Amino acid sequence: MPDGPPKKPSRIQQRNRHLILDAALDVFSAHGYRGATLDQIAEAAGLSKPNILYYFSGKEEIHVTLLNQLMETWLDPLVEMDAMGDPMTELLAYVHRKLDMARDLPRESRLFAGEILQGAPRMHPHLVSDLKPLFDEKCAVIQGWVEEGKLAPVDPHHLIFSIWSTTQHYADFDAQVQVLSSDDPLEGARRYIDTLFRRMLSIPTSTSQTQ
Amino acid sequence: MPDGPPKKPSRIQQRNRHLILDAALDVFSAHGYRGATLDQIAEAAGLSKPNILYYFSGKEEIHVTLLNQLMETWLDPLVEMDAMGDPMTELLAYVHRKLDMARDLPRESRLFAGEILQGAPRMHPHLVSDLKPLFDEKCAVIQGWVEEGKLAPVDPHHLIFSIWSTTQHYADFDAQVQVLSSDDPLEGARRYIDTLFRRMLSIPTSTSQTQ
DNA sequence: CCACTTTTTGACCAATTGGTAAAGACACGA
DNA sequence: TCGTGTCTTTACCAATTGGTCAAAAAGTGG
Incomplete structure (x- = not known):
């Protein structure tokens, strides 16, 4: 046919x-x-x-089209994280790419957030077929890095969740961030989040750590 | 009258x-x-x-009533953070209270998230009158702790943002978290987030840090 | 049991909204 | 210029939705 x-x-x-x-x-x-x-x-x-x-053909098709286009853009920064690169460098670069997206594509971030917030009624299949395999793959990469002793011990799943949440926060909760910030928050956010994950993932230099 | x-x-x-x-x-x-x-x-x-x-009297009044009730509950964990207590203990206790709320009150978390996501059309005044002063006060407390050398140097504003985002993520993005997690994610989240902020806020024990 | 107040309901409405039908305007190659 | 397929608009539905109203039904105190 x-x-x-x-x-x-x-x-x-x-x-x-x-x-x-x-x-x-x-x-x-x-x-x-x-x-x-x-x-x-x-x-x-x-x-x-x-x-x-x-x-x-209708309202729903417009919405679905947007969501489909978005998925590609959205996964890209994670795709680019290279298992062959230096772990700390790769992860921090990923964090910064995500923060760039929150700054440059806030509408997309909020569209995605709204869809997930309501239970992902239209995007659930995409999450399972596209996001899940990529997520699992990159978790394995991070797990490998940890086991090689290149990163401090960490649960890769929750590490990625926390990268997503801290960065997207500045787009999704912008209304709140604006109320609470005097100057432009994005520059401070960049420094803070860099420090946050640097301290989280750094291997302690020497000496004994308590407990 | x-x-x-x-x-x-x-x-x-x-x-x-x-x-x-x-x-x-x-x-x-x-x-x-x-x-x-x-x-x-x-x-x-x-x-x-x-x-x-x-x-x-109408749909809006129901919504506003919910939002008003919520505000109290929502700010409470932050209110309880005590300037007189031990900094690390107080901050970690706050993090755990927030995570408890994401677990026990996911509907409230999503209601709040949805309102902020759409620009806080009905809650903006509350943010300014209730949240902002409390936020500023607690930022000052944390700043004080840092200056006393009780915490590693950190921007209090973004620290609080990151506590909010990492914890609320498990309620607001539950649909996504469920797809990506095999077992119950909350237990792992508790351990991960505890570690995250502990490493972020701990004073380096001794020795020189690189750079 | 009776008056009186509070609560509940069925019928209804005007505005909004996603969507359709068909006629008209337009582009463009032959 | 003409004809054919592409694009646009005008007029119009049917369903949904927030909200009203008057009357019925339940409570409630005496």
Whole structure:
């Protein structure tokens, strides 16, 4: 059963789909799935509502499309962590890449957070098929580093959880961070988080540690 | 202009208001403010929709009531951190109290997270009037501990942010944590987070540290 | 048992919202 | 210029949803 000619998308299609997805990212990340309306997305995109539905079959397809695109971007920093590199260097570089993402892609971070917060109704399959294998693989890498004595003893699973949570916090809880910070928090965050994981993962130099 | 007799709430009023708020906490934390419907809340509470509106003037009042109640509970662990106690003990006890809350009150954690994620539209005043002063006060306490040499040098603001994010992560991102964990993650989390902040805050024993 | 207050319900409404149908505007190659 | 397929809009639903209202039903004190 042939699929028919795939038909490359026209210039206009590319432009409008991109317009819609960008507008939808704004709206979904600000109000959540249920809180977002097609009218809001249409207005933000500068198109009419039926026109939106000419490019996407419905609200859900827009949301799913965003989530799919996001997954790739989201996993990339972890993918880049190299088992062959220096453990401390690789892990700290990963932390900094995640912090860069919280700074540069806060809408994406909030979209992801909102989806997970509500039980990942649309993303659960992706978590199992894409995230889980990568997560397991990188946990094994870290475990290897620990066993080689290149890192202080640490549970890789929770280490990664804490990297995610501390970095994404600055995007997801921005409203709170803004209230509590006088100057731009991101610079301080960078120094603090670097120190946090450096102290967590450093092998004690010498002397006996208490207990 | 007298306020009239305050009229203590009847037994029935207390019971039904409590039923409604508990049901609303379920629904709001699972679907967010916009995603929740009065019908869902009514069904979860075992009451009819008009009956709900007999006890609360509208959807928003229910939400605001929950948020107000929550604020007290939420700040309590931080309030209990005692400037007179031993710094490391106090901070680690605070971390463990926060982790207890993520375990025992996940609905509350998600309600709070959802509100902040969407820019704290209803809670912003509370953040400024309640959270900010407490936060500043406790930051000063921690700063004092650092200056006394009782803790390793650390930015108190980001330290608290990282305590919040690492602990609440287990409630807010539970859907993700569940996918990635084989056994119950909370026990491992407790050990990991304890170690994380212990290493972060410990004064180096002796010897020179590299760099 | 009776008056009186509190609680509960069924019927209803206006606004919002996701989505459709069909006609019209537009682009573009022959 | 014309015709054909692409894109856009206008007008319109049906369902959902927050909320109202008046009347019925339960409590409650005397």
